[in-house]
Amino acid sequence: MKICVLMVQVPATDAKVFPKEDKKYIETKDLKYVISPYDEFAIEEALKIKDKDGSEVFLLTVGPERAQTALREGLALGCDRGVHILEEERYFDPFYISNLLANYLKKENPDLIFAGKLGVGFDHSQTGPMVAALLGLPFVNCVVEVKIEDKVAKVKREIEGASLFYEIKLPCVLTAEKGLNTPRFASLKGIMAAKKKPIETIKANELFERKEIIELLSLEVPPQKGKGKIIVGDDPVKAAEELFKFLKDEAKLI
Amino acid sequence: MNHILVIFEIREKVVRKSSFEALSKANSIAKKLGKTVEGILFGELEAGEIEKIFDLGIDKIYHFKSENLNLYNPIGYFDTLKEIIEKNLPFAIFLSATAIGKDFAGFIAGNLKTAVAQDVISIEAEDSSFEIIKPMYAGKLLGKIRFKEGALPVITLRPNIFPIEKFDGKKEIEVIEKFKLPENLKCLSMEKAEGTELDVSEANIIISGGRGMKGPENFPILKEVAKLLGGAVGASRAAVDAGWIDHQHQVGQTGKTVSPNLYVACGISGAIQHLAGMSSSKVIVAINKDKEAPIFQVADFGIIGDLFQIIPEFTKILKENK
Ligand SMILES: Cc1cc2nc3c(=O)[nH]c(=O)nc-3n(C[C@H](O)[C@H](O)[C@H](O)COP(=O)(O)OP(=O)(O)OC[C@H]3O[C@@H](n4cnc5c(N)ncnc54)[C@H](O)[C@@H]3O)c2cc1C
Ligand SMILES: Nc1ncnc2c1ncn2[C@@H]1O[C@H](COP(=O)(O)O)[C@@H](O)[C@H]1O
Numbered sequence: 124m125k126i127c128v129l130m131v132q133v134p135a136t137d138a139k140v141f142p143k144e145d146k147k148y149i150e151t152k153d154l155k156y157v158i159s160p161y162d163e164f165a166i167e168e169a170l171k172i173k174d175k176d177g178s179e180v181f182l183l184t185v186g187p188e189r190a191q192t193a194l195r196e197g198l199a200l201g202c203d204r205g206v207h208i209l210e211e212e213r214y215f216d217p218f219y220i221s222n223l224l225a226n227y228l229k230k231e232n233p234d235l236i237f238a239g240k241l242g243v244g245f246d247h248s249q250t251g252p253m254v255a256a257l258l259g260l261p262f263v264n265c266v267v268e269v270k271i272e273d274k275v276a277k278v279k280r281e282i283e284g285a286s287l288f289y290e291i292k293l294p295c296v297l298t299a300e301k302g303l304n305t306p307r308f309a310s311l312k313g314i315m316a317a318k319k320k321p322i323e324t325i326k327a328n329e330l331f332e333r334k335e336i337i338e339l340l341s342l343e344v345p346p347q348k349g350k351g352k353i354i355v356g357d358d359p360v361k362a363a364e365e366l367f368k369f370l371k372d373e374a375k376l377i
Numbered sequence: 378m379n380h381i382l383v384i385f386e387i388r389e390k391v392v393r394k395s396s397f398e399a400l401s402k403a404n405s406i407a408k409k410l411g412k413t414v415e416g417i418l419f420g421e422l423e424a425g426e427i428e429k430i431f432d433l434g435i436d437k438i439y440h441f442k443s444e445n446l447n448l449y450n451p452i453g454y455f456d457t458l459k460e461i462i463e464k465n466l467p468f469a470i471f472l473s474a475t476a477i478g479k480d481f482a483g484f485i486a487g488n489l490k491t492a493v494a495q496d497v498i499s500i501e502a503e504d505s506s507f508e509i510i511k512p513m514y515a516g517k518l519l520g521k522i523r524f525k526e527g528a529l530p531v532i533t534l535r536p537n538i539f540p541i542e543k544f545d546g547k548k549e550i551e552v553i554e555k556f557k558l559p560e561n562l563k564c565l566s567m568e569k570a571e572g573t574e575l576d577v578s579e580a581n582i583i584i585s586g587g588r589g590m591k592g593p594e595n596f597p598i599l600k601e602v603a604k605l606l607g608g609a610v611g612a613s614r615a616a617v618d619a620g621w622i623d624h625q626h627q628v629g630q631t632g633k634t635v636s637p638n639l640y641v642a643c644g645i646s647g648a649i650q651h652l653a654g655m656s657s658s659k660v661i662v663a664i665n666k667d668k669e670a671p672i673f674q675v676a677d678f679g680i681i682g683d684l685f686q687i688i689p690e691f692t693k694i695l696k697e698n699k
Contacts, residue, residue, distance in 0.1 A: 136630050136650045140514050149518070160631050217483075218492040243630065245513050245520070248495045249483030252451065256487025261452055261562035264480045281625060282476040283576035285388075285569045287449060292561040301631055302624045336492040336528045340521040342513065345657065353673055356664070356682020363690035366662065367698070369678045374660045376582070376639050377606065377695075 124178040124293075126169045127231065128202065129224060129238040129250065130162040132186055132193035136243060146341040148213055158193050161239025163306040164299035168269055169237050170201045171304065179203050181231075185223050187212040191322065198317035199309035205322040208330060216337035217247040224250070225257035226330040234274075236296045240265045251298035262296035263289050267303050380413040380436070381406065382467035384485075386477055390423045390447075395473035395536035395579060397433060402534055403471045404434050404544035406502045412468055414546065415439070417461075419454055420447040427550065434544030443556040448564040449477050451484045456557040462489070466529065469507070474533035475578070486531045493531045494522055496634070498538050498657075507532070515630040515653035536579050537636055570625060575609040577626060582608025582639045583658075585628060586616055587651075589644015589665065589684060593621040598688050599643060605695045611635070611655075613645045629654035643684045647672025664688070 134140055135155040143150045158166070169180045182197045184190050185208040194205035208223050228236065238251040255262035267286075268279035274293045279286050281300060291297075309317075327333070352369070356362035370376045381403040385396040400416065407414045413436040418427075421444050430438065441457050470485065472478035474496040482493040498519075499510035506523055507530055513520040524530040577583050584603045586596060596610065603610050611633075612626040628635055630650040640658035645651060647663070647670055655661070656675050663676040664684045673679045680687055 134514075136653075137648070139649070140517050142518065149514075216492050218486070218490075221487065243515070246495065246511075246515060247493070248479050249486060249493045252480060252483030253487035253492075256484050261559060262484070263562070264483075265476060282449075283579055284574065284625075285567050287567050288565045290563045290565055295561070301627070336525055337494065338523050338525055340508070340523055343519045343521065345512075345516065345519050348661075348675060348677065351661070351673070351675075351677040351679055353668075353676065353679040353681065355668075356680040356687050359682065359686035359690045362680045362682055362687050363694055366678060366680060366687075366691055367694045370639070370660075370662075374639070374677070376660060377698075 124234040126180045126235045127233040131242045132190045133159045133243045142342040159243045164303045165237035167304045167306040198320040199313040207324045210327040214339040218336040221253035222331045238298045240298045255296040264298045265300035382470045383416045384472045398539040399471045399473045401542045402539045431548045434546040436547040437549040453558040469530040472533045474535045491529045577609045577611045578633045580609035582606045583611045584641045585611035587613035587645030588615040
C-alpha cells in the first residue's frame with residue numbers, strides 16, 4: 124500500500140507563545156518546534172502497517188523552511204520520503220491548507236491517508252475531514268484503534284462517554300486521537316538513514332491559488348486572573364470548611 | 378441566505394444539551410439581524426424532544442427520521458442533508474463543539490467550499506459579519522477571527538459557554554423518511570464507556586486528579602466528590618499515562634479543553650500543557666502540598682496541604698449539607 128501522513132510542525136507544547144506586535148501571528152523568536160503530537164500518533168500507526176506489510180509511507184506537510192526539520196524527524200522514525208509544500212510563515216486558514224494538501228494528493232492517490240485530529244496551535248480541528256471531502260473519500264476522525272484487512276479498515280472512534288465502531292473502505296482518511304498507539308523514538312541508525320531519504324519541495328502556488336475563507340484579525344493573551352486566595356491546610360477540617368464557605372458564599376456554586 | 382441552520386446532535390434518541398445552547402445563540406443572532414432559524418435532526422427521537430426545541434423557539438425543523446440514521450455517519454448525514462442546504466443556502470451553520478459536532482462541521486465545510494471556526498467562545502454579530510473569538514494554542518491565546526465577505530460561516534460553539542434562552546418561532550416541522558447511506562463507510566455500533574459517567578468536556582464541575590493521587594485506588598475519593606457536586610472526574614496526563622484513569626478524562630493540550638464553572642485540581646502541579654486545557658474555567662480550586670506549584674497562580678482558591686487529609690473532610694461537609 125501507499126500511505127500518506129499529513130504532518131504539521133508546531134511550537135513545542137511547553138513553549139510560552141505570545142502575539143507578535145501586529146497581533147497577526149505569534150512571536151517566533153527562540154521558539155522550539157516539534158511534530159504536532161497527534162501527528163506523531165498518525166506516523167506511528169502508518170509505520171506499524173509498514174512494519175507488517177512493507178507499505179510505503181510518505182509525509183506531506185505545508186509549512187515554511189523550518190518544516191524540513193520535522194520531515195527529517197519523521198524520516199528518522201522510518202518514513203520513506205517527504206513532500207514539502209513551501210509557504211510563508213503566517214496564519215493560513217484550514218480551507219487553504221486543505222486545498223493545497225488535497226491537490227497534491229490527487230497526483231499520488233495514496234491508499235490510506237493519516238492525519239492528526241488537531242494541529243496544535245491554531246487548533247482548527249478540521250483538516251482531515253476537509254481533505255476527505257475535497258477528495259471525495261470516506262473518513263473517520265479521532266480513531267483509537269485501526270485494523271486493516273483486504274482494503275477495509277475496522278476502526279474505533281471515541282466520543283463523549285462512548286465509542287463508535289466503523290467499517291471503512293480504503294482509500295480513506297483517518298485522523299489520530301491520543302490512545303491510538305505509543306509513538307516510537309528514532310534510532311541512531313534511523314537518524315543516519317534519514318539524511319539520505321528524499322524530500323521533494325513544491326511551491327504552494329503551483330498547487331492552489333491562495334484563497335482564504337477565514338481572516339485572523341488579532342491574537343490576544345487571555346485576560347489573566349487576579350491573585351486568588353491561598354490558605355495553608357495544616358488543619359484539614361478548617362481548610363475543608365473554608366473551601367466549602369468559599370464555594371458557597373463567594374463563588375455561589377453550591 | 379436568510380436563515381441560520383442549526384444541526385442538532387442526538388444521542389440515544391435524546392437531543393444533547395449543548396445543541397440547545399447552539400440553538401439559543403442562533404436565535405439571539407437571528408433576532409438581531411432579522412433572520413430565521415432552521416434545524417436539522419437525524420434519527421429517531423423520544424417523545425417530547427421536538428417539543429423541547431419548539432419551546433426554546435425555532436422557525437422550522439427538518440427531521441430525517443429513519444432509524445438508519447441513529448448512529449453518526451458523516452457521509453450519510455451530509456448526502457441526506459445536501460439537497461436542503463443546496464436548495465436554500467443558509468446564512469450560517471451552527472453546531473455544538475462536541476466530538477461529533479466538530480467532526481461533521483469539518484466535513485460540511487469541505488463539501489461547501491468553506492471553513493469552520495471550531496470551538497468558539499464568543500460570537501458578535503454586526504450587520505452581516507460575525508466577529509468570533511476562538512481559543513488557540515489550547516487556550517494560551519485567543520484568536521479574533523472573521524469569515525470573509527461572501528463565505529458561508531460554519532461555527533461550532535463550545536459547550537457550557539452560551540446560555541440556553543427562550544425565543545419565539547414559527548415552529549414548523551417537516552418529517553423526512555428518505556435517507557442516503559454510503560457503501561464505503563458504515564457505523565456498526567456504539568458502546569457506552571463503563572459507568573456512563575459525565576464527560577469532562579460537558580461537565581459544569583470537574584474534580585481532577587494528578588500524580589499526587591498516588592495510584593488508581595485513590596480516584597474513587599474524587600469520584601465521590603464529583604458525584605456529590607454533580608460533576609465529572611478529570612485527570613492530568615501524568616495520571617493518565619500511569620494508567621490510573623482512562624485518557625478520555627485527560628484535561629490539557631493533548632487532552633480535552635474545558636471551561637466548567639468549577640475546576641478542582643488535586644495533586645496536579647499545573648504544567649503549561651495542563652493549564653492550557655483548564656485555565657478558562659470560571660472558578661479554579663487547587664489542593665497541592667507544594668506551595669510553589671504553578672497551579673496556584675491560576676487558582677481562585679488554593680489550599681497548601683495534603684489532599685488525602687483535606688478531600689475526606691470536604692466530602693464529609695458536602696454530605697452534611699446535602
Ligand atoms: C507534548 C506534550 C503534551 C502534554 N499534554 C498534556 C495534557 O494534555 N494534559 C496534562 O495534564 N499534561 C500534559 N503534558 C504533561 C505535562 O507536561 C506534565 O508532565 C503533567 O501535566 C504533570 O501532571 P501532574 O501535575 O499530575 O504531575 P506532577 O507534575 O508530578 O505534579 C504532581 C503534584 O502533586 C502534588 N502532590 C503530591 N502528593 C500530594 C498530596 N498528598 N496532596 C496534595 N498534593 C500532592 C505535588 O506537589 C505536585 O505538584 C504534556 C506534555 C507534553 C510533552
Ligand atoms: N500545514 C499542514 N501540513 C500538513 N498537514 C497539516 C497541516 N495542517 C494540518 N495538517 C493535518 O491536519 C491535522 C489537523 O490539523 P488542524 O485541522 O489544523 O487542526 C493535523 O494533525 C495534520 O495531520
